[in-house]
Amino acid sequence: MAIKYAILGLLSWQPFTGYDLKKVFMDSTVFYWSGNNNQIYRTLVQLHNEGLVTNEIHYQKSLPAKKVYSITGEGTKALQAWVSANPEPPELRNKFLIQLAWADQLSNEEINTLLERYEEELKLRLLMHKEKERRGRAAPRRTPREEYLWNMISENISAKFESELNWVGQLKHDLSNWKD
Amino acid sequence: MAIKYAILGLLSWQPFTGYDLKKVFMDSTVFYWSGNNNQIYRTLVQLHNEGLVTNEIHYQKSLPAKKVYSITGEGTKALQAWVSANPEPPELRNKFLIQLAWADQLSNEEINTLLERYEEELKLRLLMHKEKERRGRAAPRRTPREEYLWNMISENISAKFESELNWVGQLKHDLSNWKD
DNA sequence: GTAGTCATGTAAGACGTTACATGATTCT
DNA sequence: AGAATCATGTAACGTCTTACATGACTAC
Structure with missing residues (x-):
């Protein structure tokens, strides 16, 4: 469930497409998530179903259309709640x-x-x-x-x-x- | 796949039943694995299919029978190979x-x-x-x-x-x- | 012409957790 | 009477990774 809020957080900063998020995950150390398509696109759909984000399709000439996702008021609230939630100690498994x-x-x-x-x-x-x-x-x-x-x-x-x-x-x- | 070799290692030390392994996992910090039945019993079956362990059934009066697992020669080799394999850095995800x-x-x-x-x-x-x-x-x-x-x-x-x-x-x- | 970027998505499978199921025995 | 221990296992679900699929455009 952490990826859900990692994404929501990023969208609280600025709108992103799935493709952009993938790049963020791939080259950040904190948000590292193996640059994984499957989880990103699925999570975006899930967030959308829950009403925490909206998307706008931007058509482009000579490039594939993109879905630009933005956070909603609901989403901001959900993020805030999660951020204040009980912190867990880091995984030790090595x-x-x-x-x-x-x-x-x-x-x-x-x-x-x-x-x-x-x-x-x-x-x-x-x-x-x-x-x-x-x-x-x-x-x-x-x-x-x-x-x-x-x-x-x-x-x-x-x-x-x-x-x-x-x-x-x-x-x-x-x-x-x-x-x- | 780490749990596989965690178990194989423990068996290279001494024979264990699934139940005993569960206790080891539950109260060790290094080998912590949420004290998870499912994975332990499944992994034992898998190791057995691969010929890396054998088991002996010990019948007990007034207590359920137990399957005591021991490592085989093959298992010892597989463990040694894994131990010498390329080390990975720890997970950072927090x-x-x-x-x-x-x-x-x-x-x-x-x-x-x-x-x-x-x-x-x-x-x-x-x-x-x-x-x-x-x-x-x-x-x-x-x-x-x-x-x-x-x-x-x-x-x-x-x-x-x-x-x-x-x-x-x-x-x-x-x-x-x-x-x- | 080959590789890389832009952009979406799906399929399959490995790995992990929680909870359920059974049933006798022993401890409080 | 109720809970814990001994001992096996399964079901269901959630998380994460790898690989596949498509198709136009761009840079070398």
Whole structure:
């Protein structure tokens, strides 16, 4: 259900077509959703059925027609209610931790290789995130406070990567001097 | 597919019944899986079809019969292959960040309440995790290195909560002196 | 002429959660 | 009498991803 409100939120900022939303999801780290057609178009239809959005068809010469979606008053209310709702803690499930849990069958070098690949992957993702930020994110800047919130959201993501990298560093260090 | 290898890993430690696995999933933080019957029993059947596990039915007087699952040689190989496979970075998707992204419609006090509830929830989860650890986790300790790995996994989870708490603290602090 | 962008959508399937169903036994 | 534990499983539904389908236009 989070994608529903991610979309509703984006529409509360400005009207979007499904195609535009797809691009936003594909190249944002916070709103990342695998750039997934199916869910986006279906959710838009659902939101429309619930009266939370309206759409206008814009015909174009020499390009396919687009459905531009806008939020309704109802939609704004629904979004506000959801935003104030009880916050849930983040998902902890991490495939890599399960891999590590059964890694004792590997040699020290093999574990080290594994850790190094994980580290590389994390560094890459962090870099991509920072690069996206550097190039300027598409974000609402309706008030200084909103801009601050979005900065903190971006910070949250960087911090997660950095704390994970730290942790891997520790592991690598300990295992490199391992004697038993 | 991670649950498949979580189960296979547990079976590589010792034989389990579906019922036992359910309990492990329910009260572990790393292996948390909502204590979900459906997936566990189905996955066991699947593993069995693939020849990665075998089961033995233990009849009991005055208690329902149980199917005790054990890993096979094939299963051990499959687990080892998976453990050495390309690690993926953790999922970043966090519902709360999406809530915050559209929180600028709320007043400072409302945002503060939201942050406080999130903080409480995080503290609670961290406490639960630490309490579980304190009471002693059910974990394989076949070698000192394995024990170390499991300690680091637990550390990873605590670190995530702590870094998140830190971040909320910063937000709360900044917003409490907010002027614009 | 091949690939990419614009723009919509559907099909199929993997993964996850909640709730239901059964039935004996044991604890309070 | 009522709830919890032991032990298996299924049904229904929600979420998420990958891949397919169409078709005109544009840039190299």
